[in-house]
Amino acid sequence: MPFTVHSSWIASLTPGPKAKTMNLTAILKPPRPQPYTACYEGVLGTRLELYILAQHPRTARQAEAQILLEIDRLEGLFSRFLPNSELNRWQNAGTARVSPELAWLLREAEAWQRRTRGAFHPAAEAVQALYRRTSAPSVEDLEALRTNLVAPLWELEGEQARKLTTLPLNFNALAKGRIADLACQQALRVAGVKEVWLNLGGDLRHYGANSLRVAITHPFSPADNAPPLAWLVIRNQGVATSGHTQRGRHLFDPRTIRPVTRIAQATALAQDAATADVLATAFCVLEPEESLALAEECQVGCLVVDSQGQIYTNPAFDRQCTQRLEEVHP
Numbered sequence: 001m002p003f004t005v006h007s008s009w010i011a012s013l014t015p016g017p018k019a020k021t022m023n024l025t026a027i028l029k030p031p032r033p034q035p036y037t038a039c040y041e042g043v044l045g046t047r048l049e050l051y052i053l054a055q056h057p058r059t060a061r062q063a064e065a066q067i068l069l070e071i072d073r074l075e076g077l078f079s080r081f082l083p084n085s086e087l088n089r090w091q092n093a094g095t096a097r098v099s100p101e102l103a104w105l106l107r108e109a110e111a112w113q114r115r116t117r118g119a120f121h122p123a124a125e126a127v128q129a130l131y132r133r134t135s136a137p138s139v140e141d142l143e144a145l146r147t148n149l150v151a152p153l154w155e156l157e158g159e160q161a162r163k164l165t166t167l168p169l170n171f172n173a174l175a176k177g178r179i180a181d182l183a184c185q186q187a188l189r190v191a192g193v194k195e196v197w198l199n200l201g202g203d204l205r206h207y208g209a210n211s212l213r214v215a216i217t218h219p220f221s222p223a224d225n226a227p228p229l230a231w232l233v234i235r236n237q238g239v240a241t242s243g244h245t246q247r248g249r250h251l252f253d254p255r256t257i258r259p260v261t262r263i264a265q266a267t268a269l270a271q272d273a274a275t276a277d278v279l280a281t282a283f284c285v286l287e288p289e290e291s292l293a294l295a296e297e298c299q300v301g302c303l304v305v306d307s308q309g310q311i312y313t314n315p316a317f318d319r320q321c322t323q324r325l326e327e328v329h330p
């Protein structure tokens with residue numbers, strides 16, 4: 001795999017003075033878990049950071065290997081960029097029996113499209129493609145695309161899927177979080193692993209008994225050492241942040257076929273990374289008041305910053321937020 005990695009044990013046992021005697025309890029006592037970190041570049045086209053708390057370096061490396069294998073496996077199923085991924089093979093074939101993982105993705109995507117009132121849309125890539133061709137699409141082009149976007153995209157019966165649209169489908173705003181969830185679960189199956197978290201290009205997933213303190217990026221400061229917008233304390237949860245201030249304008253409203261301009265950045269705090277991932281995208285498209293209402297409906301935390309620097313949060317976010325800037329300026 002074309003990854004660059006840097007890893008190290010960030011804590012180690014320090015031998016003390018030699019003991020004159022050793023009782024049975026000391027002999028049988030397991031070693032104290034130690035934290036292990038790793039950082040990869042080029043995983044799913046982004047940066048992967050890992051933290052694993054394990055009984056032994058060998059155990060941590062086994063968990064790390066399981067994470068990488070699971071990410072690689074799921075990329076082969078979900079990727080829009082790999083020509084031979086299962087997603088692309090299905091799109092080219094039109095009708096096929098799909099894997100349980102891809103069937104799950106199709107079912108969840110359909111549910112989230114409905115739940116977000118179309119703010120999350122698996123065919124939104126077509127809107128991006130239209131604006132790459134021209135910055136000022138004609139009324140005819142906009143109406144033709146809108147007609148295609150409101151039509152059914154696929155039908156799924158069991159694991160048999162049939163594509164109903166000619167538009168390309170892209171599930172990145174849901175799939176990346178799902179990959180983070182499943183990769184962490186694989187790591188936890190390794191005996192001796194006590195805690196794991198990973199950050200996959202801004203989609204963070206944590207599993208373990210301890211709490212994790214998470215910094216939310218300042219939306220308007222390009223400096224790496226800028227103070228965070230907010231600090232969260234999470235446990236067994238997922239967090240995702242989306243927006244245009246770091247990556248440029250790449251988000252569009254599939255309902256209006258227009259670029260997103262009001263929202264600068266949005267963060268979702270949920271019970272899993274897949275939910276956080278899809279809602280962070282939807283929160284960038286919806287009006288702030290709509291996002292707060294949807295967050296309450298889905299029982300997730302929500303932080304939205306508009307292009308003027310106004311901050312919106314809901315109680316679920318505030319309960320886990322330990323520190324937040326009171327105002328930000330573009």
